Amino acid sequence: MGTELPFVPPDRLLPPAKLQQVARAVAGRPALWRDGLDREADRRTYVEVFTSDHLGVWAISWMADDHDTGFHDHDRSCGAVHVAQGTIRHEHLRLGERPVGVAVPAGEGFCFDETFIHRMRRDPGAGPTVTVHAYAPPLTRTGQYGEAHDGLLHRVPTSSEAHLSPKGAQGTPT
Secondary structure (H helix, E strand, O other): OOOOOOOOOOOOOOOOOHHHHHHHHHHHOOHHOOOHOOOOOOEEEEEEEEEEOOOOEEEEOOOOOOOEEEEEOOOOOEEEEEEEEEEEEEOOOOOOOEEEEHHHHHHEEEEEOOOOOOOEEEEOOOEEEEEEEEOOOOOOOOEEEEEOOOOEEEEEEEEEEOOOOOOOOOOOOO
């Protein structure tokens, strides 16, 4: 990698607030992730920054307005996201109502526990965006949500290696 990590690798699982500190520290060290991200408009790309038994850290590029994870969970992992560049749109799923969303600009972030369902997409017109994600334990599975052909909300279990994208209708965007 060539650059020292800006955190001490943990010997136990970290809570969401500590993960936010890790994500913020890694976002502040672009040398750890910049060269590993392909800046392609047709897809999001990601680079693994660090993984151990207790922590997984990734950087993800969002180069186009249609880059969208769809609603998803992180299975058994809690996590944190810090925006290193650009602006991400962070949305929460609500039953029977329109999702709630906020724009999260560079320099800000959020954290979540393992029960959290959310959606991330590049804020329209934000320009190139990079987010840093920290998970404990390291992310191995996700669940992706969407309205299926039967009109009901379904969860699709997905490996963390699979690209998150909307699975079925996602409701009205915020």
